[in-house]
Amino acid sequence: GENVEQHPSTLSVQEGDSAVIKCTYSDSASNYFPWYKQELGKGSQLIIDIRSNVGEKKDQRIAVTLNKTAKHFSLHITETQPEDSAVYFCAASTNTGGFKTIFGAGTRLFVKA
Amino acid sequence: DAGVTQSPTHLIKTRGQQVTLRCSPKSGHDTVSWYQQALGQGPQFIFQYYEEEERQRGNFPDRFSGHQFPNYSSELNVNALLLGDSALYLCASSTSPSPQETQYFGPGTRLLVL
Numbered sequence: 624g625e626n627v628e629q630h631p632s633t634l635s636v637q638e639g640d641s642a643v644i645k646c647t648y649s650d651s652a653s654n655y656f657p658w659y660k661q662e663l664g665k666g667s668q669l670i671i672d673i674r675s676n677v678g679e680k681k682d683q684r685i686a687v688t689l690n691k692t693a694k695h696f697s698l699h700i701t702e703t704q705p706e707d708s709a710v711y712f713c714a715a716s717t718n719t720g721g722f723k724t725i726f727g728a729g730t731r732l733f734v735k736a
Numbered sequence: 737d738a739g740v741t742q743s744p745t746h747l748i749k750t751r752g753q754q755v756t757l758r759c760s761p762k763s764g765h766d767t768v769s770w771y772q773q774a775l776g777q778g779p780q781f782i783f784q785y786y787e788e789e790e791r792q793r794g795n796f797p798d799r800f801s802g803h804q805f806p807n808y809s810s811e812l813n814v815n816a817l818l819l820g821d822s823a824l825y826l827c828a829s830s831t832s833p834s835p836q837e838t839q840y841f842g843p844g845t846r847l848l849v850l
Contacts, residue, residue: 629778655836666740667779667826667841674836712778716835722792724769724835726778 625650627715629727637735642703644730646713647695650723653715656689656696661710661729670711671698703734738763740829740842748848749817757812757845761829768810769839770802771826779826785810786833814847822849 629646636642646656657672673680673687673696680687684703689696696715700707710731716724741760749755761768767786771779781794785804804810808829814821824846828839 627778657838659841664843666843669838669840672838714778718835722781722784722833722835724781724839726771726780728776728778 625653625715625723625725627713627725627727629713629730631730632728633731633733635733635735636703638703638705640703642698642700642707642732642734644698644711644713644732645695646697646715646727647693648715648725649694650715650717650719650725651694652717652719653694653725655716656687657714657716658687658698659712659714661712667712700732703732705734705736708732708734740827740840742825742827742842742845744845745843746846746848748850750850751817751819753817753849754813754815755817755847757814757825757827757847758809759812759827759829759842760809761827762840765829765831765840766808767830767833767837768804768808769828769830770810770812771828772796772821773824773826773844775823782812784833791833817849819849822847 654675659667661667686699713727769784770782773779783793788804799815824844826844827842830837
């Protein structure tokens with residue numbers, strides 16, 4: 624079946640450094656790719672998303688790139704801060720054959736002050 | 737504006753029991769989706785409700801059922817609980833059933849089955 628692989632599972636960076644999380648998906652019909660930040664007790668917050676007609680999107684310190692040919696997309700966080708520490712999930716969505724949003728297994732990001 | 741709310745926050749049940757989880761969507765949202773998130777895993781889609789009907793369903797047995805009310809709030813029911821049902825149950829709401837619509841997640845209900 625369809626799946627989304629996410630790497631790394633754990634990432635530790637020094638404050639101010641950049642963090643990169645990568646995801647690959649199997650369903651070529653996927654056309655919407657959101658990224659969520661999950662903090663304990665706060666729920667999952669959408670931080671950025673990208674659609675298949677765009678190759679890159681940026682919002683302040685956060686950017687996402689999409690390579691549809693290779694079926695992978697990445698999250699880039701620059702100038703990391705301790706409050707960026709959380710679990711990040713990527714997802715790939717399609718409405719071909721019915722609603723499908725497949726999530727990656729998550730990346731736990733630690734930003735050390 | 738209240739976001740997505742879920743109740744209860746935590747729940748402990750024993751095998752064979754039944755459980756009901758509740759979700760109120762974000763204001764202006766009419767679509768509710770439910771996800772199960774096992775420890776160390778990403779959310780797995782259970783089903784989606786729109787116009788008080790189940791519109792889509794993931795790979796979950798019939799023990800998992802739901803309901804959506806006229807005010808768009810929703811319930812997730814799980815019968816004959818198994819130990820493997822222990823997980824964080826997430827509710828997400830959106831402005832339409834399209835998977836390209838942004839989903840807003842609640843904080844979840846953590847269910848422990850003993």
